[in-house]
Amino acid sequence: MAHIATSRRKVEWGDCDPADIVFYPNYFRWFDAAAHNLFSSAGLDWADIFTRFGVIGLPLVDAGARFVTPSTYGDELIIESQVSQFHSKVLVLTHQIINGGKLAVEGTEKRVWAGRHPEDEKRLQALPIPGEIRDLLS
Amino acid sequence: MAHIATSRRKVEWGDCDPADIVFYPNYFRWFDAAAHNLFSSAGLDWADIFTRFGVIGLPLVDAGARFVTPSTYGDELIIESQVSQFHSKVLVLTHQIINGGKLAVEGTEKRVWAGRHPEDEKRLQALPIPGEIRDLLS
Amino acid sequence: MAHIATSRRKVEWGDCDPADIVFYPNYFRWFDAAAHNLFSSAGLDWADIFTRFGVIGLPLVDAGARFVTPSTYGDELIIESQVSQFHSKVLVLTHQIINGGKLAVEGTEKRVWAGRHPEDEKRLQALPIPGEIRDLLS
Amino acid sequence: MAHIATSRRKVEWGDCDPADIVFYPNYFRWFDAAAHNLFSSAGLDWADIFTRFGVIGLPLVDAGARFVTPSTYGDELIIESQVSQFHSKVLVLTHQIINGGKLAVEGTEKRVWAGRHPEDEKRLQALPIPGEIRDLLS
Numbered sequence: 001m002a003h004i005a006t007s008r009r010k011v012e013w014g015d016c017d018p019a020d021i022v023f024y025p026n027y028f029r030w031f032d033a034a035a036h037n038l039f040s041s042a043g044l045d046w047a048d049i050f051t052r053f054g055v056i057g058l059p060l061v062d063a064g065a066r067f068v069t070p071s072t073y074g075d076e077l078i079i080e081s082q083v084s085q086f087h088s089k090v091l092v093l094t095h096q097i098i099n100g101g102k103l104a105v106e107g108t109e110k111r112v113w114a115g116r117h118p119e120d121e122k123r124l125q126a127l128p129i130p131g132e133i134r135d136l137l138s
Numbered sequence: 139m140a141h142i143a144t145s146r147r148k149v150e151w152g153d154c155d156p157a158d159i160v161f162y163p164n165y166f167r168w169f170d171a172a173a174h175n176l177f178s179s180a181g182l183d184w185a186d187i188f189t190r191f192g193v194i195g196l197p198l199v200d201a202g203a204r205f206v207t208p209s210t211y212g213d214e215l216i217i218e219s220q221v222s223q224f225h226s227k228v229l230v231l232t233h234q235i236i237n238g239g240k241l242a243v244e245g246t247e248k249r250v251w252a253g254r255h256p257e258d259e260k261r262l263q264a265l266p267i268p269g270e271i272r273d274l275l276s
Numbered sequence: 277m278a279h280i281a282t283s284r285r286k287v288e289w290g291d292c293d294p295a296d297i298v299f300y301p302n303y304f305r306w307f308d309a310a311a312h313n314l315f316s317s318a319g320l321d322w323a324d325i326f327t328r329f330g331v332i333g334l335p336l337v338d339a340g341a342r343f344v345t346p347s348t349y350g351d352e353l354i355i356e357s358q359v360s361q362f363h364s365k366v367l368v369l370t371h372q373i374i375n376g377g378k379l380a381v382e383g384t385e386k387r388v389w390a391g392r393h394p395e396d397e398k399r400l401q402a403l404p405i406p407g408e409i410r411d412l413l414s
Numbered sequence: 415m416a417h418i419a420t421s422r423r424k425v426e427w428g429d430c431d432p433a434d435i436v437f438y439p440n441y442f443r444w445f446d447a448a449a450h451n452l453f454s455s456a457g458l459d460w461a462d463i464f465t466r467f468g469v470i471g472l473p474l475v476d477a478g479a480r481f482v483t484p485s486t487y488g489d490e491l492i493i494e495s496q497v498s499q500f501h502s503k504v505l506v507l508t509h510q511i512i513n514g515g516k517l518a519v520e521g522t523e524k525r526v527w528a529g530r531h532p533e534d535e536k537r538l539q540a541l542p543i544p545g546e547i548r549d550l551l552s
Contacts, residue, residue, distance in 0.1 A: 012305075012308070012309045012312070013308060013312055013322070013431055013432065014305050014309065014431055014437045014439065016431060016432045017427055017428055017430060017431070017432070018427065018430045018431070018434045018487060019194070019195050019197075020432045021197075023167075023427075023428045024166060024170065024198050024201060025163045025164070025166035025170065026163070028162060028163035028166050029161075029163040029288075029290050032161070032162065032163065032288070032289060032290055033288045033289070036288070036289055045350075046289070046349075046350075047350070056157070057157050059157075059159075059205070059208065060162050060205050061205055062202070062203070062204050062205065063162060063202065063203050063205075064200070064201065064202030064203070065200070065201050065202070066199065066200050067197070067198050067199055067200065067201075073322075073323070073432060074322075074323070150443075150446070150447045151293055151299075151447070151450055151460070152293055152299045152301065152443050152446055152447065154293060155289055155290055155292060155293070155294070156289065156292045156296045156349060158294045161289075161290045163290065167426075167428050170426070170427060170428055171426045171427070171428065174426070174427055183488075184427070184487075185487070185488070211460075211461070212459075212460075212461070295471050295473075297473075299443075299446070300442060300446065300474050300477060301439045301440070301443040301446065302439070304438065304439035304442050305437075305439040308437075308438070308439065332433070333433050335433075335435075335481070335484065336438050336481050337480065337481055338478070338479070338481065339479055339481075340479070341476070341477050341478070342475065342476050343473070343474050343475055343476065343477075346473065
């Protein structure tokens with residue numbers, strides 16, 4: 001049902017550690033890029049969103065990953081991303097990394113729809129996710 | 139009760155993104171380094187462990203983080219790491235990142251004590267964690 | 277005349293620093309990936325080369341970049357790579373990063389064709405570059 | 415004669431590639447951090463400089479490194495940094511990475527003292543380096 005975005009990525013030499021497998025923090029780097037790709041594939045440009053809706057980002061409150069099988073240099077990965085849950089001010093993204101037809105890593109990112117706090121511009125304030133955003137990502 | 143290791147880290151310019159806060163995958167990079175530091179602070183050298191106990195790494199099965207407050211360029215972070223749970227072949231590490239006396243990020247890493255599979259050296263096999271390792275990290 | 281390989285890369289959020297431009301070490305990360313791509317585009321698989329020719333890598337002796345204009349989040353970069361000089365045991369790669377039709381960064385990597393030292397396997401020894409490699413990359 | 419700043423850094427697991435040595439772009443990441451450290455060790459806070467002198471950064475026009483010997487996981491590196499040349503609007507930083515008492519990498523960064531262009535705030539304009547800055551870094 002949900003809008004699903006697909007990213008592709010080839011594992012590079014510098015993504016791997018001395019054990020010859022992807023150094024795991026890189027998966028979160030790829031999740032972040034896949035989240036941006038998910039938005040832009042729905043016609044929502046990241047920078048544009050900020051201007052139009054008065055938000056200044058989608059900061060993370062939570063991120064996690066389950067590592068099923070390691071990937072290594074040269075592997076061609078497919079990352080399928082979607083919004084798996086909408087809460088009032090929070091959205092949960094799910095990313096599945098597929099390697100050779102099999103699930104290799106599954107990740108989640110819980111992000112807040114956030115603008116500047118009206119009384120303290122250094123702080124963020126969670127805001128209700130606009131219906132238009134929900135519709136485009138559902 | 140548990141052996142706790144403390145790492146220190148100053149947030150660098152290149153750790154931060156255009157929102158002027160730490161790009162979140164870097165926290166996992168720091169958790170990994172803090173895990174190594176936890177082992178070495180208990181007298182367990184990472185490379186040495188591999189040779190002595192016939193393991194070839196402590197691959198992750200799961201990692202997660204809860205982001206409480208963002209950190210920014212120049213912040214001095216303290217990372218407190220410990221093994222919070224021992225299972226038979228798995229250990230769970232907890233990392234708390236403290237910024238200015240307050241909890242900024244809390245992370246967990248679930249790692250497997252793993253050697254080469256006897257029949258297929260490309261695969262890993264979970265092994266029981268030796269008592270000596272448990273004792274040193276408890 | 278030379279064999280030229282083209283790589284494409286979209287600048288990601290996490291590639292940029294608080295000044296909203298690519299954090300410069302990332303360009304070298306991209307040069308390294310482009311070097312691998314140059315070899316594979318000539319039919320030379322990196323891992324395969326090592327096995328066939330008894331080398332264990334193409335370690336760098338020198339790398340440099342000239343930064344002409346900054347690139348920022350979302351920019352679509354084209355990287356054109358070639359071997360610009362062959363010496364007996366050393367090759368010089370040139371990478372040009374094009375952004376919006378204009379040269380943004382120009383980089384060079386000087387790499388050694390290297391095998392293990394016959395008397396000390398921890399050391400490397402520069403070896404003559406095989407004619408076949410020269411031919412494929414010229 | 416010059417003011418020299420010393421940074422220390424232990425090579426982490428995630429800094430190394432499948433060849434078991436530091437993935438070379440990381441050296442440039444360390445040069446950048448060492449440049450910041452050089453300024454702050456001279457009493458010049460990076461963010462503070464920008465406000466006080468109307469500059470918005472010290473963007474690089476050129477960076478290079480010569481790799482003498484590889485470093486590997488666990489190595490303790492010392493990085494000695496200084497301004498090796500002052501031009502009217504440009505300064506050249508030199509970084510020497512010492513591993514086990516020996517020079518491992520030598521790097522240079524050519525940086526511009528830059529403010530916003532008066533007619534186009536998206537462009538940068540090189541500005542004369544203030545005498546105070548010269549004095550503190552000499």
